[in-house]
Structures are given as structure tokens and as C-alpha cells.
Amino acid sequence: MSRRTAAFVAVCGGLGLLAAGYVGWSVVQVRTAAPPSFPAGNGAGLARVLGVPHLVFLQPSGADPSQSTVAVAPLDNLQDRQLTGLTCARAYFAAGHGVCLGRTIEGGGFTFDASLRRQREFDQVGLSTRARVSPDGHKAATTVFVTGHGYADLTFSTQTLITDLRTGAQVDLEKFSVTRDGTRIQRSDFNFWGITFASQENRFYATLATGGQTYLIAGDTASRSARTLRENVECPSLSPDGTRIVYKQLLTNTGGRRWRLHMLDLRTGADSALAETRSVDDQVEWLDGGHVLYGLNDEGPPATLDVNLWELAVDGSAAPARFLAHAASPAVVRPA
Amino acid sequence: MYTQLRANLGLAAKTGDRGKRTPWRVSRNVVNLGLTSLFTDISAEMVNTILPLYLVFYLRTSLVQVGLVDGLYQGVTALVSLGAGTLADRRGRYKEVALAGYGISAVGKLGLLAVGAMFAPLAGVVVADRVGKGIRTAPRDTLISLSTPPERLGSAFGVHRALDTAGALLGPLVAFGLLRLLPGRFDAIFVVSFCFAAVGVAVLVLFVEGRRSEAAREGLQASWRQALALLRRPRLMVLVAGSAILALATISDAFIYLLLQRRTGFNPGFLPLLYVATATSYLVLAIPLGRLADRVGRGRIVVAGYLLLALAYVALLTSAGGAGLFVACLLVLGAYYAATDGVMAALTSAATPVENRTTGLALHGTAVGLAQLGGSVFFGLLWTVAGADFAITVFLALLLVGIAGLSAGLARTASR
DSSP: OOHHHHHHHHHHHHHHHHHHHHHHHHHHHHHHSOOOOOOTTHHHHHHHHHTSSEEEEEEEOSSSTTOEEEEEEETTOTTOOEEEEEEESEEEEETTEEEEEEEETTEEEEEEOTTOOEEEEEEEESEEEEEEEOTTSSEEEEEEEEESSSSOOSOEEEEEEEEETTTOOEEEGGGSEEEETTEEEOOTTOEEEEEEEOSSTTEEEEEEEETTEEEEEEEETTTTEEEEEEESOEEEEEOTTSSEEEEEEEOGGGSSOOEEEEEEETTTOOEEEOSOOSOOOSOOEEEETTEEEEEEEOOOSSOOSOEEEEEEETTSSSOOEEEESSOEEEEEEOOO | OHHHHHHHHHHHHHHTOGGGBOTTSSBHHHHHHHHHHHHHHHHHHHHHHHHHHIIIIISOOOHHHHHHHHHHHHHHHHHHHHHHHHHHHHHTOHHHHHHHHHHHHHHHHHHHHHHTTOHHHHHHHHHHHHHHHHHHHHHHHHHHHHTSOGGGHHHHHHHHHHHHHHHHHHHHHHHHHHHHHSTTOHHHHHHHHHHHHHHHHHHHHHHOOOOOOHHHHTTOOOOHHHHHHGGGOHHHHHHHHHHHHHHHTOOOHHHHHHHHHHHHOOOGGGHHHHHHHHHHHHHHHHHHHHHHHHHHOHHHHHHHHHHHHHHHHHHHHSOOOOHHHHHHHHHHHHHHHHHHHHHHHHHHHHTSOGGGHHHHHHHHHHHHHHHHHHHHHHHHHHHHHHOHHHHHHHHHHHHHHHHHHHHHHHHHTOOO
8 A cells, every 4th residue: 555545544534533423423412412391291281371372383492403392382471381392493373273384404394283283294395484374274374495406596486385274285376376457477487475364264465576576465265366466565464353464575775685574554555664673584473453473583682593582563652572582483372 | 839739748648658547548637636526526515505504594594695695606716716727827836726725615614613603704604615616626627638638638527527526416415314314413514524525635635646737847937928818819719708608698507497397397396306317417428428529529519518508498498398308408408518518628728828728727717607697697687577488588599699609719710
């Protein structure tokens, strides 16, 4: 063996040991890590919370940043949080039906029932971003970002699926026919995301992006059709009474991507900016008829990788206030 | 001209040495450079594959910022390569300059581990990685050309590109394998990625001969003036300008895959497989097409490659949505890469005097890189404003103009 070959074998051996050692050590760490602290007597704790008005949300779990733990907490005592064994990247719950998107870092999801037990799995490859369940619990909407391939790309594409929670049947929003001012429009650059369901069966609002513009669309899942309502509206969230929409509006003069929360009154068409000056990249959840909840990265100080939920009055009567620390992806549940 | 001839003859004699040949009938040095690229590409593609996931899930940045990082990526690469190329020519130290490039990228993998959760330093490490790529490409291609007799340049670049593509194919597999084993442990991916990069650097340091050109050895060092004189070489200018127009007319893979998905409506979850299919086809065809180029003429193969790309555009425009068309499109795309990438490097090497070769290759690379960036922005703009069909039609027209220009220019400047 020449000296060069010997040197190469030594270098490769060293690097191989380093790689194998690090991976092995990580595997041991992951395997021996304490599972998310399941509250003692969880069955009773969970049942107690599920019986009163509560919040279903995700708690970042730490070890795997793509997996957060589904948790619940009573609205009148948010500190009494109860963790479940369910994990994913984005969750929502309504009328006894839940959806968890991002089963793994590569995508996929599952539904869960009223006692927060895992039910049916479904496939949807991509980066999980939005999830919603209709107020009647019949349908779930899930959005992922799909990339051209593994590289970081300037070209992103979204895929939004509506799942019938009773049958498991799925339909892609791109199969819907869309009209603008009465004329059918059809483009290959259609991207849909951020569905919010109305209380009327089959009705929903969502975002459509095409031709460099985003539109608020109103759609119908029965006729598989939608029409555009307004421009520059993203991630709409319909108020419980169905009269207002809070959405994020892209600030065009900042160069980068920053959004302001706005509210649109569907009866009058009046649009107003909400009293949150920070950029919000989330689909808000209505706490009640006058307040919304949304997640923001923890700004500290010092800033951390945690996420907190904030509460904001939509009439501008109060500044945003921290609602719940170490929480994201909120769903407000008020048992009848 | 005289020095170039002598340099090439001298090396041809050396590489004629039977003991130094490999099964592909190219010099051992070319294979070793290919192995360096293979390990480096495994390392680079591991990180590229998971970077969007890392940014979104770990740093909680929005995807638009991810796009921003990617834009930085490409612009920087193009610019540093020219400076590094001229430096390598002036000193005749191709291996050392290439090593600096490979080294920066390898160390950058440890940098990813160190900067952790901060966005700005992370973007800095990503840019440093691209700077490394910008520095190493031209001197490495110069070494390939100096290790190969002129009549076998196509084969040599084919072998190198095949090994390089194999690395690009393996990288994402290793990354996703690790992610399955260790969900969310990006640090393990960075460490393993560093190890692959370090093996690549070890191959370069221990086994690649840093050939100084005859010109450099005789003290005929390249001056800036000589570098500028490259601009007066008709054949090189035909290659640079022609490649730039063709790069401008190239629709990026990501767009093509997205178009195919929209046209045929297959599950977007299969998009990564399109990348695998294209790369496999490139991998398989790189060596045969490189050898064919040496036999029938490199210009012809490059022109044929771009005609294949034009064919893919036509298929996209007339898509009936059949599975056959779909598979054909991917094979054609791989064949296009195999017929143009390495063969173009061979053409450019042959058209540049040995004392300025790195600068010439870097000039070509820079023009192509910037044109690609412009083309991708232009295509996105056309697509959003006027629709996909219009955008493809405009790019098809531009591509045909580029093909006609390149083929006429090559015919006019042919050495014989």
C-alpha cells in the first residue's frame, strides 16, 4: 500500500467513525429521550377539559421541530394544559372531528375523533401549512407546499385537498371551476390555500393565487365551483356569525414578505387594518365574535424558536396580548 | 497556438501510459476528479434537499425567504468564478484554487452546525458554499482538459459528469434515509454531509495531480491583458454568446416538472421522482454521448442536445397527457443534459489557449449562470402575466434562434 493510499484509508476511517459515531449517538439520544410528558391520569384530565369550552392546539415538542404535540386546555384556565399522544405539524378540530397535517416531515396526515384518538391516515406529500375542519365536522381542508424537487426553489406550488370526513373521499381544489366577473378563468399557475368553511353546508372561502395576484374566492364543494370576490387577500378566516373575514394582506412596499392582519365586512365590503403591527403569517382563529387568535414566533427577549399564541380585539379596542405561550395552530371548541 | 499544441502533445504522451488508464479509457486523474465531485455532490445535495425543511420547521422562516436564499446562491457563484479563474491561470495552480473551493464548501457544512438558529449567519454559510462552487468549477475543468489528449475531451468530461451526477442522485437518498432514522435531527445530516465533503477533499489532495500547464512552467504566465484578449477569440466568443442565449432560453427543471404535473395531473408527491428519472437518464448517457461527441464532432452533439430540449418544449405545448409522453420528456431532458453540459466544457476547453483556459471556462460559466438566472426570472414573469403556453412558445422561439446562431457560429469558426 502506498503512503497516499494509507493516508486516504486513515482519513476515510476517521471520517467514517465520526459519521457513524454521531449518527449512533443521535439514535441513542432519540430512543432514550423522555416521551412527551403525558399528564398523569390523562384519561380523566382530558375528559374534564373536553367537557368544557376549550382550546385544541399544538405544543412544539422540541426534539423534532416538524412534530408538535396536540394539546387541549380549558378556555377559563389555559394553564391546565393536557397533552395527547398525537403529533403533527398543523392541526384543527371542530364538531367532534380533528385533522392533523404533517404526519412526518415529508407530509401526510390523519384524522382524529372527539376523544382525540387517531383515526384514518391520508397521503399528501409536501410542507404542511394549513388545516381546517368545517363547523359541521363533515369536511377537512388541508394545504401543503409542493416543490419542484428537493432543491430550494423560487417556484412553489400549493396543493389544497378537501376530505370528506365521513367517507374519506378527497378532492383537489384545482379540479374546481373558477369564475371572475362571470367569466370562467383557467390557468396552469393556479395555487389555492387557506380554506375557511362557512356554517352553511358546502360553502367555503379560500385564497387563489394566479398571475401574480391573490384573490379571495367563495366556493361550493357540491358544485365544485368558486368565484373571485376581492384581490390581495390571503388565509381568510370567517367569523362565527359568518359576516366578517380576518385575513392577512401582503405589504407591497416593504420588499420582503410581510403581512398585516385586516378585517373585511362581507355585508358592507368595508376593509380595515387590525391593531397588530407585527407581520403575521398564519390563518387566524376566532376566539369569539370580537377576538382572534394567531401564532407568532417568540421574540423574547431573547428571541427563541418557540411559538406563542396572541389575542387581538378586531374592533381595535385593545392592543394585542399574549394569549398562551408555547402553543400554535389554535382551534376554539365550545361543546353544546 | 504553438504552446497549446506542445502542452497538449506532452500530456497526450503521458496519458498514453497504459498503466494510468481506467476502464473508461480516460486518465486516472479525470476519474479522481470525478470522485472528488461525486463525494462533494453527495454532501451538497444532502444539504440542498433538506434546507427548505430545515428553514421552515427548525428556523420557522417563511418559504418566501427560502426563495430569497436560493437567489443569493446563484448570483454569487457566477461572479467569483471569474476572479478565481484568472488567479488559477496566473499561477498555474489549478489544484490549489480548486482545493480552496472544495475546502470552503466542506467547512461550510460544519458552519451550518455552528450557526444553528440564526437566519442571517445561515444565509452567510449558504452563500459561502456557493462561493466555493464558483471558485472550484473552472480550475477543475481545466485540470480535466490538461489530463486528456484533445481528441478524447468529450469522453473525459462525460466520465466526470457521470460521476458528478451519481453524487447528486445519492445525496437526497442519504439525507432522507437519515431523516427517517432520526426525525428532526438536522445536525446529524450536517455532520454526515461534512464527512462526505471531507472524503472528496481527501481524494483531491491525495490522488489528483495538480498539473501545471507547460505554459506556466515556462514562465509564460497569463496576464490580465491576455485574459482580455480571450474576448477576441471568435470561437470562444461564439461558445460564450451562444451558450448564454441558449441558457436564457432554458426553462428550469422545476418549471418543467411543475408544468408536467399540471398537464397530466399526477400526484405532486411524485415530483421528486421526476428529478431522479432525469438525473438517471443523464448519468447513463453522459459517457456514451461524450464518446460519440469525440467521434462525430462535439458541436453536432451539443446542437442535437438543444434540439432535444426544443422537442421537450414542443411536447409540453402539445401535451396530450399520456404516460408515454411523460416518460419521453424525462428521458429527453436527461439526454439533453448529457449532450450539452460536459460536451460544452470540452468545446470551451478546446477553444481556449492553455495559458488562459481557466479564465475562458470561468467566462463561459459566468455567462451561462447569469443567463440562467435571468431566464428563470423571465419565464416566471411571462408565465404569471401571459400564461404557460405563451411563455413556452417564447422560450421555444428563443431556443431555436440560439441553436441556429450556435450552429452557424461553430461552423464558421471550425478549426479545420
